[in-house]
Amino acid sequence: MYFHDKRLQYPVQVTTPDPLFARQLQQAIGGIEGEIRVCLQYFFQAWGARAKDHKFRDMLLHTATEEIGHIEMLATAVALNLQNAPLTLQETAAQANPVVNAVMGGERPRHMVEGMLHQHLLSSGLAAMPVNSDGIPFDCSHIYASGNLAADMYANVTAEATGRTLAVRLYNAAHDPGMKDMLSFLIARDTMHQQQWLAAIEEMGGPAVLPIPDSFDQSLEKQEFSYVYMGTEASGMSPPEGRFNTGPSIDGKGTFSTMQSIPMGAEPMLGPARDGSGAQRKQMDDPSAP
Amino acid sequence: MYFHDKRLQYPVQVTTPDPLFARQLQQAIGGIEGEIRVCLQYFFQAWGARAKDHKFRDMLLHTATEEIGHIEMLATAVALNLQNAPLTLQETAAQANPVVNAVMGGERPRHMVEGMLHQHLLSSGLAAMPVNSDGIPFDCSHIYASGNLAADMYANVTAEATGRTLAVRLYNAAHDPGMKDMLSFLIARDTMHQQQWLAAIEEMGGPAVLPIPDSFDQSLEKQEFSYVYMGTEASGMSPPEGRFNTGPSIDGKGTFSTMQSIPMGAEPMLGPARDGSGAQRKQMDDPSAP
Amino acid sequence: MYFHDKRLQYPVQVTTPDPLFARQLQQAIGGIEGEIRVCLQYFFQAWGARAKDHKFRDMLLHTATEEIGHIEMLATAVALNLQNAPLTLQETAAQANPVVNAVMGGERPRHMVEGMLHQHLLSSGLAAMPVNSDGIPFDCSHIYASGNLAADMYANVTAEATGRTLAVRLYNAAHDPGMKDMLSFLIARDTMHQQQWLAAIEEMGGPAVLPIPDSFDQSLEKQEFSYVYMGTEASGMSPPEGRFNTGPSIDGKGTFSTMQSIPMGAEPMLGPARDGSGAQRKQMDDPSAP
């Protein structure tokens, strides 16, 4: 179960509110690289973790709980950046408040509305929403929790790698010192979380976790295709050479090679449609039937 | 640009069609772990790959092109498994065709309809659809192509790890020898593809790709939090010990440590709602105003 | 604006309620081939119809309004079919009510729950929902209203062709005489609506509406590719011959021919990633920079 403290994990301050930056921050809340995703992903992985020892469950719970606080920081940052957003379409620059002018350089507030996420103005009353920077709501199909802890750790590395890439892009786009400071903290946490999930893979055995899942008897797979890079260039030209098709495989269980793809199967034959299946008569066995 | 051959990459045969297995195979077509996802993911990563050398673009194109053929194999398998599915709800076992009986063991076809993906019967005319095993259409927000090739390679490892986990589960559930054979091929290809993307990370420099993106100057992040595992247990009890909070970090640039989370920020203060923002009067500065 | 009459457009009666058939009927309500789709599609086409004469707007409004009544009929049919659905998982056949037994042939009600749309039981209290037979909510991206009336008429033919195909499949699956009767009416209306939209195309000029949109000056398109069927078989083998690559084109403005696809463009060159774009250093111009 869970507890809260009213204070934020790290300070969030905005000197020059900017509704366009509020929009960009939404990607870090409700984007697929965002914090709702990692928060729920780590929770669902923890709550469904099956294993004799509970270390992974425990490790996941700590970090999942930390991530709620990150959503909270970003939601606060969005609300602060929307504080002075224009509410009408026809205000002139002269009528606009000074803070709007600071960001807009004297242009008409209408321009600022053009760049806003319209739901910020119309649906949330100038507050954060669980959507991305183009207004798409987060959808929980992005919570990856496969029941295989090694696959999940790689999903987590991915989430933190795209998450830190996003945080870096936001840092580069930002102009407010408070926002840069907040992002420098979140970037550091993403650094750690990348490390943490890779360390977990190491703790599980490193390359020995491969191929994932390691509980399937490899003698049952068609092993002649298990370490072969297949080229599909129509001209038959060889694919580029690289670590991915030369030398021992990463799991140490094979040797990489290359082959040109060729059809090993036949042309598929589905045969005629059945009576009563709603097809056209011509698709059926006896096209002349009523 | 692209070319095709009418034949399949690998043989697809079904001896005992089973509409319930057709439904399960859908997960490998339109599930988030499925083949539409990897196919389009590798294509979009290739088409957007920015770099001086084109090796990664080329490598991705070969594998993306191979994956179209995997969707094709699975779509064929679904259609073959649906060949004799019951079309009505009230047929008796006696009326049902022999192949249905082979799978059902003499029970009423109605049971088989109960287990089917209903869209197979009603929407596709007994053929594959780009949906998962519960009928949810694939949605392209799952095409991860971040513009950062290292992040993308981890996304690809994840896709192939969850993909092989799914293929193994389907292999275990399957009862038809043709289906087991087809899956043993797809499992082998997933083995290779896991290896391939990990090899690509090695080719990019291995741990040197970390933290992702490696183009952000780490002196700008709050480095005192970059290698710290944060505990959130309310009792203050220490988190479990593991590779993820002891020893050198995986990127070799820090040393893991542990600390208990504490609020470093203040309670957020958003202040009153603005006039004209659609809030309740009581949320505003002057609640007595009209 | 709109009016209603409490009575249904056509009688809806259910003698033997069947929750599995209730589930199948959902496809005709909230499926992409269903009635919510055509209803809203015709309304949005009407409300946005731009033209000097209002005939098409008027024609669309009549049919859109009729379709509300079809959703109503189907929603009523779903509710009637759910009337006696089992509410628990462990009732025995003996405890179950007689109507359940009539459909189930003495088996345990648990089987019937297994086949139900679970949201019928848990979310709607045994009534219709705006979802398809696998529970996916209808989403208005399927309302096709392009601003081009000819394109819209073809979209409508498609909707009624897939709609009638679905209605026929439901008719074939149904066992209740009341349901067969209701569907025989809806099938007839789909027959008419297919005719109606094709007649509208004829009224607009038949083949002269082509290519759609007809307001684009064809001399601006690369006309050497306007009536050519392109083959993509890797072996270079010719594509099948048919009406689609022989003889005069359907619009009478060209002659069909066939050619093998070849690359006319170059390999795309995106060049290195920019500094500050969140890519890996190796994707950039100067990989050695910090």
Next chain:
Amino acid sequence: MYFHDKRLQYPVQVTTPDPLFARQLQQAIGGIEGEIRVCLQYFFQAWGARAKDHKFRDMLLHTATEEIGHIEMLATAVALNLQNAPLTLQETAAQANPVVNAVMGGERPRHMVEGMLHQHLLSSGLAAMPVNSDGIPFDCSHIYASGNLAADMYANVTAEATGRTLAVRLYNAAHDPGMKDMLSFLIARDTMHQQQWLAAIEEMGGPAVLPIPDSFDQSLEKQEFSYVYMGTEASGMSPPEGRFNTGPSIDGKGTFSTMQSIPMGAEPMLGPARDGSGAQRKQMDDPSAP
């Protein structure tokens, strides 16, 4: 920021695991009436609450934090119910494990798979997912946080009213005493939460919060239509009489009355399509132009 305790808020025990009930419980996790929804809804309302006093923000944070623990309880219950689910399609009853038999009464495990959420077996490795009982992922467009606290309180009453209705249906469907006990706790919490949000409306002023938002000057609305029930029966027959069209209005600011709807506007005239807008030539001003 947030903290956790490894223990559950309330005991969760399952004596007879039942994968069909696991599926039904999913509605309470990822359904629109479920716990992810209320949890994130209360958080986003709290994080965006604008007002001079912070009481509502604080009140929301406590309950939002409690709700994380409810998702956790339900996720645990789902995993426990899936513990012994069949993994294959062809196991016979004799091969099946005893617990499966306890629920299935000796029937083939295939039947149990037919009733399962297929993603439980194929995607999550027999654990909970953030989806509803038909497998649809939760999508954050259902997080209602309007920036108007009175509107939000009614949204919360709605969420807890549909949530308790769902919990009651699950209680009625359940057969395991541990599950009934867990649900009796969640039902009690839903009782409280309904009360709590209604009490919050009372604290804001009760009927004085109406009409929502109360910060819009009612003299600007067309007040002759503000308390009139409009009938749309084509026959002109009067609508039913009730509290909703007789007596003083609930907000005390008007008197209910009834009128038959009539068109007060004209037929809309959009005029011809513009050149270059992609319409058909016939929709344009000069249909004979090229």
Next chain:
Amino acid sequence: MYFHDKRLQYPVQVTTPDPLFARQLQQAIGGIEGEIRVCLQYFFQAWGARAKDHKFRDMLLHTATEEIGHIEMLATAVALNLQNAPLTLQETAAQANPVVNAVMGGERPRHMVEGMLHQHLLSSGLAAMPVNSDGIPFDCSHIYASGNLAADMYANVTAEATGRTLAVRLYNAAHDPGMKDMLSFLIARDTMHQQQWLAAIEEMGGPAVLPIPDSFDQSLEKQEFSYVYMGTEASGMSPPEGRFNTGPSIDGKGTFSTMQSIPMGAEPMLGPARDGSGAQRKQMDDPSAP
């Protein structure tokens, strides 16, 4: 069944077309607070209303039918506002038509395109779509019809409270007198509809409808938690005091109190993963097995 009249329920006039306002109006059509939602919500509640007396069904049908006319008014308003939207990206202000200039104040039409919903230009041919102001299509999971009429009435109050809040925001943003007039009518209708659903709750018994559903025997819920506000502050500090935790409960069946949340359950124990479930070997009972 249903009928129409070509004329609008209320006049819709636009003097200065503004494509940015067209975009904002979309929220009132396809947003979750919009008119498609209430229209279909009231219809599905009516069509599924189970009760001995039909008053609620009848009441709902009248208002649902009225709402179709509201979508029609708004769709007309969007089309009129898009009448002169720029079709190209490079037109200069001098080339632009005078009406565009009236809104833009002499700036380049490109700016206007930047603020537009792009689908208005590219997909609908300058007409309304069933999407919100950021282009997200309406999705019918927002049609709340729970089978419990009291819960549904609260859902309707919520819909009209958020709907009126939105209409007020649009009124404040609007600059065209015709648009302000139309919105003043819609705001009045939202006032009435809020009243109407609250009156329906009063007619059902007022507080006696609580807790919803009132058909569940409250002695079966854990009543010691039914009227308790639970605090989750980690420091143990008491939650704020308010009507929601002091005095008699709103339903008159209990007395509010406050307690600090504590774990009453144990740490969940899922145990090892099963063989054949696709987990890692280390998650299983016998990690050394092949």
Next chain:
Amino acid sequence: MYFHDKRLQYPVQVTTPDPLFARQLQQAIGGIEGEIRVCLQYFFQAWGARAKDHKFRDMLLHTATEEIGHIEMLATAVALNLQNAPLTLQETAAQANPVVNAVMGGERPRHMVEGMLHQHLLSSGLAAMPVNSDGIPFDCSHIYASGNLAADMYANVTAEATGRTLAVRLYNAAHDPGMKDMLSFLIARDTMHQQQWLAAIEEMGGPAVLPIPDSFDQSLEKQEFSYVYMGTEASGMSPPEGRFNTGPSIDGKGTFSTMQSIPMGAEPMLGPARDGSGAQRKQMDDPSAP
């Protein structure tokens, strides 16, 4: 199975990169009228085509394969248009690079960011995504493959009619000669594809394919309603006259006529809610029960 060639089907060149046009091109990639849709639609129709002769399957495969190359061309065009997009919000026009200035005419880059698809900057690193011009990901429910080849051909005509309409709008909006050239090729291919699917209908028998499906015995439909245009005007005024309600029907099997809609059914009677179904007590048979 499939092969590729690194070169593009047709040249793609961009002289003046424009991130706003990049955004508009996205509609042709991930919009419902776009190339991912037709590509996957033709593939799924081919892979599921049931018929004695394989001509349609073959025909579909060639064109599906061609369409992959169209997505590739457009993805390349998007990336090229994003090449110089501004990465920050506060750059001045003076700091901006010359190419940005060429498009912006000396205005602040901030304006350009306002018009961008934000995910281009934040999520894809300035590359194409499988989303539409407002950022909505493509979702595979738009892959129409009904199992009825005639219905599918009309779906394909629709896709190419809306697709060409979109391409024409993009051509009109474009300012770069390379983009106009690329679009002139894609428009030509859309011309052909419209023709091709209409030719396929002719090959199937032209009007004889109607009504779709033609395998349903028309004597089973309520034929008195099969060729009747139904008017719904409340005043009883006749609907407009046109080809759609006069003369022989298009399929030659009936004669069009007109009638005013009237209710033929009764008012639906659902009866009271059942005990244990979660309704309010008042909806049940015995409201006084506990």
